[in-house]
Amino acid sequence: MREHDRLFIGGEWAAPAGTGTIDVISPHTEEVIGRVPDGTPADMDAAVAAARRAFDHGPWPRMTPAERAETVGRLSAIYAERQQEMADLVTAEMGSPILFSVFGQAAIPQMVLQYYVDLAASHTWEEERQGMLGPVTVTQEPVGVVAAIVPWNVPQFTLMLKLAPALIAGCTVVAKPSPETPLDTYLLAEWIKEAGIPDGVVNIVPGGREAGAYLVAHPDVDKVSFTGSTAAGRKIGAVCGEQLKRVTLELGGKSAAIILEDADLASTVEGFKMASLMNNGEACAAQTRILAPRSRYDEVADALGAMVGAMAVGDPADYGTEIGPLVAKRQQDRVEDYIRIGQDEGAKIITGGLDRPHDRGWYVAPTVFGNVTNQMRIAREEIFGPVLALIPYEDEDDAVSIANDSDYGLGGSVWTSDVEHGRDVARRIRTGSCGVNLYSLDPNTPFGGYKDSGLGRELGPEGLAAYVEHKSIPRPA
Numbered sequence: 188m189r190e191h192d193r194l195f196i197g198g199e200w201a202a203p204a205g206t207g208t209i210d211v212i213s214p215h216t217e218e219v220i221g222r223v224p225d226g227t228p229a230d231m232d233a234a235v236a237a238a239r240r241a242f243d244h245g246p247w248p249r250m251t252p253a254e255r256a257e258t259v260g261r262l263s264a265i266y267a268e269r270q271q272e273m274a275d276l277v278t279a280e281m282g283s284p285i286l287f288s289v290f291g292q293a294a295i296p297q298m299v300l301q302y303y304v305d306l307a308a309s310h311t312w313e314e315e316r317q318g319m320l321g322p323v324t325v326t327q328e329p330v331g332v333v334a335a336i337v338p339w340n341v342p343q344f345t346l347m348l349k350l351a352p353a354l355i356a357g358c359t360v361v362a363k364p365s366p367e368t369p370l371d372t373y374l375l376a377e378w379i380k381e382a383g384i385p386d387g388v389v390n391i392v393p394g395g396r397e398a399g400a401y402l403v404a405h406p407d408v409d410k411v412s413f414t415g416s417t418a419a420g421r422k423i424g425a426v427c428g429e430q431l432k433r434v435t436l437e438l439g440g441k442s443a444a445i446i447l448e449d450a451d452l453a454s455t456v457e458g459f460k461m462a463s464l465m466n467n468g469e470a471c472a473a474q475t476r477i478l479a480p481r482s483r484y485d486e487v488a489d490a491l492g493a494m495v496g497a498m499a500v501g502d503p504a505d506y507g508t509e510i511g512p513l514v515a516k517r518q519q520d521r522v523e524d525y526i527r528i529g530q531d532e533g534a535k536i537i538t539g540g541l542d543r544p545h546d547r548g549w550y551v552a553p554t555v556f557g558n559v560t561n562q563m564r565i566a567r568e569e570i571f572g573p574v575l576a577l578i579p580y581e582d583e584d585d586a587v588s589i590a591n592d593s594d595y596g597l598g599g600s601v602w603t604s605d606v607e608h609g610r611d612v613a614r615r616i617r618t619g620s621c622g623v624n625l626y627s628l629d630p631n632t633p634f635g636g637y638k639d640s641g642l643g644r645e646l647g648p649e650g651l652a653a654y655v656e657h658k659s660i661p662r663p664a
Contacts, residue, residue, distance in 0.1 A: 189221040189276075194230055194393075195376040197237035198386025204229035209366045209393055214282035214512035215502055215548045221280065223369045226394035228401045231361070234390035238332045238359040239407045241387030248329050248357040256307035259354050262382035263304050266297040273343060273374060275504070280368045281339050282503045282512040282549070283466050291466060292371075295630075296343040299646070302630040303351040306651060321664035327655040329357030330433055331409030334402045336423075338415045339365035339514050340469040340571075345437070346372070348634075348645040349412040350389070356654035358410070361390045363402055367514050369393035400426075409433065410654070414471075417569075417595075417639045424642065435643035435653050437471070437635055439569040440597030443590035444474035444626070445612065446487060447583070447603040455602040455624075456490045459575075460509065462600055462626035464498070464553065467511050468573035469518075471640075472598035474626055476566055478586050481579045488537055488557050488577055495553045495575065496538035501545065510573055512548040519549040522572030529556045529565040529576075537577070561589050569595070587615045596637025600626045619644070 189211075193200035207225035212218065224230075242248055247255065266273070273296075274288040283292055313326045335349040342364060353360050364372045372391045379389050392398065396419075403411050403423050410433035413423050417438040427434035444462060446455055463474040479487035503511030513519045526541055539554025553573040559566050566576045580586040590599060599621040603609040609623035619636045620628070628634050633644035643653055 188219070189370050189373070191221075191223045191373050194224055194226065194234070195373070195389070195391040196230070196234045197390065198380065201233065203227065204233070209369060211280050211367070211370055212515075213279060214514055215504075217547060217549070221370045223373070223393050225366070226363070226392035226398045228398070230392050231394075231398060231402050231405065234361045234392045235332060235402070235405050235407045237387040237390050238361050241385060242329070242332055242359040245359075245385055245387060247359060247385050247388045250357070252307040252310070252312055252355065252357075255355055255357060256304045258382065258384055259300065259351070260304045262378055262384065263297060263300045265378045265382055266300060269378070270294055270297060273371060276371050276374060277342060277368065278503045278511075280370050281342070281514045284503050284508045284511045285506055286508070287466050291341060292343055296347040299344070299347040299630045300351045303355045303651065306648065307355050310648065310651060318661060320661065322662055324660040324662075326658045326660065327356075328658055330654050330656050331358060332407060333358045333360045333654065334405070334408045334411045335360050335362045336399050336402065336411070336413045336415070337362065337364055339367035340466060340471075342368040342371050343375070345414040346375075348414070348437070348650065352651040353412075353654045354384070354388070356651060358654050359388045361392065361402060361408070363399050364391065364393050366393060366395050403427070404430070406430075411435070412653070413437070420641060433653075435645065436641040437645060438597075438639060438641040439595055440471045440473070440636065440640050441476060441567065441569055441593050441595045442472055442474045442598035442600070442618065442626075443476040443478050443593070443616070444600045444602060445478045445586045445590055446480065446483070447601065447609070447612070448480050448482065449604045450602040451604055452483070452486060452490050456494045458602070458625060459491070459494070460498070462622070463575055464495070464510065464573050467513060468553075469514065469571050471569070472620070472626065472628070474598065474600050475570065475575055476561075476590075477575055477577045478580050478589055479577060480586075481581060484577075484579045491575070491577060492537035492555050495555050498553050500550060500553065510553050512550045513572055514549070516549055518572065519551055522551045522570055522574060525565055525568070525570045525572070525574060526554055529559075529563065529574075532563045532565065534559045534563060534565060534576070539574075561592055567593065583612065587612065591617050594639045597640035598626060600624075
């Protein structure tokens with residue numbers, strides 16, 4: 188039981204303004220494993236004020252990028268030494284299989300942190316240009332106070348996408364973790380303090396939607412970075428547009444994996460364990476629409492059904508588990524509702540369905556639907572669980588058309604024995620990323636989406652650019 192009665196504000200563990208608490212419930216045992224304060228508007232005011240002071244009057248924005256990188260580098264080193272503790276904690280609070288957590292919930296966040304530490308040295312913070320009227324100095328300055336609002340599925344990864352570049356840029360941050368997964372941010376706060384990041388530069392206040400909405404609209408917040416649902420992103424975008432506030436939105440997805448005629452089926456299907464079912468399918472970039480050539484449709488259906496049906500479902504802390512429980516009872520209900528919707532729409536269950544794998548815990552059987560058309564709800568709406576839709580296509584042009592026929596445009600993949608041709612097909616897919624024979628995110632390349640999948644990019648130099656303002660300083664020739 189991890190019980191916290193304070194909030195991380197101004198570099199100190201501050202008493203909350205209210206008396207409300209958030210219970211953190213294990214999705215495996217359905218028992219309370221932690222408790223934190225439920226942040227109020229007054230707590231958000233205090234956190235934003237601390238961040239504002241640290242930005243307007245503190246040393247952080249006035250340090251050189253190299254000095255900031257040295258300090259953040261200490262945090263990265265602490266993180267690297269204690270990754271296992273973070274992985275275990277995220278698995279306990281949200282049900283991610285520990286084999287995925289070690290990599291996706293701990294190692295990758297630390298890699299992102301270290302990437303931005305290293306980028307500080309090579310990034311062009313100031314340059315001289317010869318303008319048409321004379322010389323101009325172009326500088327990059329921190330955007331200001333950042334509100335970082337993160338979801339529960341990969342809480343450290345999505346936070347680090349925001350925190351790492353913001354810190355290197357010289358911003359100060361108020362982070363609001365999801366009420367389902369606040370415990371990992373308390374561990375991170377301890378490391379932040381140990382690393383010597385100045386007081387007020389990072390502040391953490393857990394809370395629900397109301398707390399998040401209050402933070403977004405706060406007049407002293409200069410930029411909002413949000414990862415979550417498209418519906419919530421629209422509301423946040425509207426508020427930021429009204430206030431002319433900088434915003435980055437990483438939202439939903441319904442990514443398509445195109446199996447070309449020449450694909451090696453055994454390796455392709457094995458690749459879907461990560462590409463389509465990583466983190467119990469609770470991933471915005473999961474490849475949940477599987478597009479198979481009609482000539483090989485039955486073969487793909489058999490292989491995919493066999494692979495998914497054989498996956499080990501159970502205790503997420505067990506290193507043999509491939510699929511753990513979903514984060515909450517409401518998520519279990521949501522995914523099961525979509526399984527019913529798929530049946531009602533006429534899709535055929537190849538494996539899985541509504542029989543729960545375990546009596547206790549918020550488990551759903553990994554499910555594959557066949558006989559799916561791209562107009563069905565299970566092919567168009569984000570389910571956010573271990574449910575795949577197998578869709579036939581006639582030829583390559585038809586596959587590209589189906590893949591692009593989506594409100595979303597976050598991820599995608601092409602599976603083929605001809606990698607160069609796979610790259611050509613990937614270029615035709617209107618998504619922010621599209622892998623060939625895999626799906627992965629790399630810290631030094633941009634991540635984000637087209638269409639309803641969001642605005643802006645995270646990761647890479649593009650992720651740092653989201654936290655700076657450009658200033659031109661012309662002078663006489």
